[in-house]
Amino acid sequence: MILGILFTVIAPQVLQLFAIINLTTIIALAILALSLALVWGYGGILCFGQTAFFGLGAYAYTIAAINFGGSTWAILVAVLVAAAFAALLGYFMFYGRVSDVYMAVITLTVTLILYSLLRRTSGPEYKIGKALLGGFNGVTSPPLNVPWNPSAILFPEHVFYAGMAALILSYVFCSWLVQTHFGRVSVAIRENELRAELIGYDIRFYKLALFTVGGAVAGVGGVIFCNGVGRVSPDVFSLHDAALTIIWVIVGGRGTLIGPVLGAFGLFYLTSFLGTQGVVNNNLVLGIILILFVLLVPRGIVPTLVRWWDRARARRMSQRRELRLRRRRGAGGVASEAAPGGGP
Amino acid sequence: MDLVVALTLQVVYGIAHLVLISLGLAIIFGMMRVINLAHGEFLMLGGYTVVVSTNHGVNLWVAMLILAPLVVGVIGIIVERALIQFLYGRMVDTLLATWGLSLLFIGLVTSIFGAQTGTTISPPLGAIRIGDYSMSTYELLLIVIAAVLSLAVFLVLRLTRLGLMARATMQSAEMAATLGVSTKRIYMITFGLGAAVSGLAGGLLAPLTGVLPTIGATYIAKAFITVISGGAAILAGTVSASVLLGGINGVMSYLTGPTIGEVALLVAAIVLLRLMPRGITGRYFRKSL
Amino acid sequence: MRGEVVVEARNLSMHFGGVKAVDRVNFNLWENELRCLIGPNGAGKSTFFKCLTGQLTPTAGDVVIRDFTATGRQPHEVARLGVGIKTQVPNLFDGLTVEENVLLSARKWHAATRARALTAATLERLRIGDIRHHLAGRLAHGQRQWVELGMVVAAEPWLVLLDEPAAGMTHEETERTAELIREINQTATMIVVEHDMQFIRMISSKVTVFHEGRILIEDNMDVVSADPRVREVYLGHRRQ
Numbered sequence: 001m002i003l004g005i006l007f008t009v010i011a012p013q014v015l016q017l018f019a020i021i022n023l024t025t026i027i028a029l030a031i032l033a034l035s036l037a038l039v040w041g042y043g044g045i046l047c048f049g050q051t052a053f054f055g056l057g058a059y060a061y062t063i064a065a066i067n068f069g070g071s072t073w074a075i076l077v078a079v080l081v082a083a084a085f086a087a088l089l090g091y092f093m094f095y096g097r098v099s100d101v102y103m104a105v106i107t108l109t110v111t112l113i114l115y116s117l118l119r120r121t122s123g124p125e126y127k128i129g130k131a132l133l134g135g136f137n138g139v140t141s142p143p144l145n146v147p148w149n150p151s152a153i154l155f156p157e158h159v160f161y162a163g164m165a166a167l168i169l170s171y172v173f174c175s176w177l178v179q180t181h182f183g184r185v186s187v188a189i190r191e192n193e194l195r196a197e198l199i200g201y202d203i204r205f206y207k208l209a210l211f212t213v214g215g216a217v218a219g220v221g222g223v224i225f226c227n228g229v230g231r232v233s234p235d236v237f238s239l240h241d242a243a244l245t246i247i248w249v250i251v252g253g254r255g256t257l258i259g260p261v262l263g264a265f266g267l268f269y270l271t272s273f274l275g276t277q278g279v280v281n282n283n284l285v286l287g288i289i290l291i292l293f294v295l296l297v298p299r300g301i302v303p304t305l306v307r308w309w310d311r312a313r314a315r316r317m318s319q320r321r322e323l324r325l326r327r328r329r330g331a332g333g334v335a336s337e338a339a340p341g342g343g344p
Numbered sequence: 345m346d347l348v349v350a351l352t353l354q355v356v357y358g359i360a361h362l363v364l365i366s367l368g369l370a371i372i373f374g375m376m377r378v379i380n381l382a383h384g385e386f387l388m389l390g391g392y393t394v395v396v397s398t399n400h401g402v403n404l405w406v407a408m409l410i411l412a413p414l415v416v417g418v419i420g421i422i423v424e425r426a427l428i429q430f431l432y433g434r435m436v437d438t439l440l441a442t443w444g445l446s447l448l449f450i451g452l453v454t455s456i457f458g459a460q461t462g463t464t465i466s467p468p469l470g471a472i473r474i475g476d477y478s479m480s481t482y483e484l485l486l487i488v489i490a491a492v493l494s495l496a497v498f499l500v501l502r503l504t505r506l507g508l509m510a511r512a513t514m515q516s517a518e519m520a521a522t523l524g525v526s527t528k529r530i531y532m533i534t535f536g537l538g539a540a541v542s543g544l545a546g547g548l549l550a551p552l553t554g555v556l557p558t559i560g561a562t563y564i565a566k567a568f569i570t571v572i573s574g575g576a577a578i579l580a581g582t583v584s585a586s587v588l589l590g591g592i593n594g595v596m597s598y599l600t601g602p603t604i605g606e607v608a609l610l611v612a613a614i615v616l617l618r619l620m621p622r623g624i625t626g627r628y629f630r631k632s633l
Numbered sequence: 634m635r636g637e638v639v640v641e642a643r644n645l646s647m648h649f650g651g652v653k654a655v656d657r658v659n660f661n662l663w664e665n666e667l668r669c670l671i672g673p674n675g676a677g678k679s680t681f682f683k684c685l686t687g688q689l690t691p692t693a694g695d696v697v698i699r700d701f702t703a704t705g706r707q708p709h710e711v712a713r714l715g716v717g718i719k720t721q722v723p724n725l726f727d728g729l730t731v732e733e734n735v736l737l738s739a740r741k742w743h744a745a746t747r748a749r750a751l752t753a754a755t756l757e758r759l760r761i762g763d764i765r766h767h768l769a770g771r772l773a774h775g776q777r778q779w780v781e782l783g784m785v786v787a788a789e790p791w792l793v794l795l796d797e798p799a800a801g802m803t804h805e806e807t808e809r810t811a812e813l814i815r816e817i818n819q820t821a822t823m824i825v826v827e828h829d830m831q832f833i834r835m836i837s838s839k840v841t842v843f844h845e846g847r848i849l850i851e852d853n854m855d856v857v858s859a860d861p862r863v864r865e866v867y868l869g870h871r872r873q
Contacts (some may be wrong), residue, residue: 181745
């Protein structure tokens, strides 16, 4: 988190405007990654369609901002819409006791349906209030403004600050949440649903609550996204973006919050780099990465690194213990008898 | 009267369309409980096989009925050997790996053929008239093919030795293994067959939709909904779900337009799954194929 | 000796397709009893058990736990009545430590401080304190059974349902488990599903014998083991 704050302060001084705007987009995606890290990594809820809430947040913000003429309430509306949709979908799935795998397919299908639905909204008859839905071109988003002062539009730098603030706050919130009793129960449910139930926890409710929170966080990401890119289009619901979200969590590390966030940043730069060099196709590389990680590094980068670190440390400590034992034995016969686990 | 006939045929075509795109997935899911997210790409590859081979002079029907299933079937077997077989029992990992595979195929095809296709083919056979309405003869043919295909799968499962071994493996892999059935080979063959059926479907649909590397995505949602709603039984599940969802889609599309029709399909599927979490054949027709 | 009836099953049936796993069973359990359910494999003991816990919804009949109709309820609703449940195959939170496992159970019923104290006491009582920081998934089978028992005990239930608590244990472990169960019986009413005849002798007096989904006989262990029908049903099983 300290790094995050440092980064926030330094970046605008060092980087050009274009990079800052780019970063804002990545930050939005990182928030999306965070939401899935919470829901899937900690809660064990396999949601392949987290982009649905992200996109709904983006669309809701844009439409609300256009209709309200200012961004303040629009942000709230966006988060509420995303959360409400998550709650509704979650209710259907969890209270219907839909299992893991089916849930993945249903959520993926939901985001794809949103994609194809919104792509068809090109005509002038498709609008909500003053906002035209715009079909596959999407809608230009009104930029963020100083709260309650619609004419004071924020500069890209300030939008960047707002984005980083949102990311840091979301991260802090999620970290806090997983430490609470609610968070621990959610993890327990991930580990063994039946056992959690037999202790007396209503797992349907816990999963619904976590899923709704995840949806809300994704919605926040959606709001930042509009401001980073400047517009929102149905592509935000696409299969490609949904896949990316899953890849961030797998590569970054299921079971940590920071892993997927870093994964989002890392993969974004990787794909941009690949895009510019144009030799190998984007999808191809992503696909290979996903397959390799599932086969070889199923826990993701961060947890694997943590495990190596732990193992290396344990090895060092046992080596030190060995050394101490040998020294003691050399120093005197009596001491060697007292050495724990000692012996020829 | 003509309207009723034309409408009915349209709805039936919608159902047949669902059956075609879902059957390959159902075979693989019903047998191995593998949800193959690269299914859309198998359809896409079938389509590409047809387009590329006809561009090189191969007869359209040969390309669609023989070449497409053959090519994609072989690809399916390779995929099973190289990837899927390591992940049996790990449902989530299989889901993820096949998603990776899907991206890989899209990337591969885009790299080789570019993001758009050269020439497309127009549907053969022209149209027939039903009173004031006309309908593509090709679509009618597809209805027939869908029915024939379902029948063929049924016959293979019921009457052939392979089908018997496959059904035994489906019910209890361990038991089948103790009886001398090579479950590994059964899985491999089944996956290949499922891929071949998907390739066939993709090839058949190519004249109607054109081919793009990303066309898999348009099929995948509907195929999945159909298979999951159908439940564990391969044929009964797919057919019953297709009839139900395709019927609702068709009727709603006629009444209110294609957009609402799609929404209706989705809503119907969600409600269905809420009521019957294991799909239609999880509750009814449980012992059927 | 006889208090009130705390668990009652009335005409309980559980059918799976054509198979009648439980067939019109009438069952009564009195307060503070320790009743064992025995019977050969497939007799319906575990199915009956799952009907009591809410894991299965019976095809017909009712389950009543102290005036609460438990038939077809969700498992967590049954658990919240104060019922502790241990399943046939130990169900633990494999990725969490032993301590965290027990704490989660205690925490459902008490605030944080009391829960922590209760957890520590339970770990000591079951003598699993030395493995408190081990991951549940890494434990040996016998230890897993005890951890699950610990989770049950930490919730301080008034009714305890155990499905095969001694399965797969060594002789010493079995004796220790029997001791624990007798201890728990001092404050709770219990139902234990078991196979092991010697283990049952260590813990209980009254026994209900299941056979083909119905109750064959219900009486003291001595009477039951001398009964010729029971001998017949267990033909092939080691004569006690």
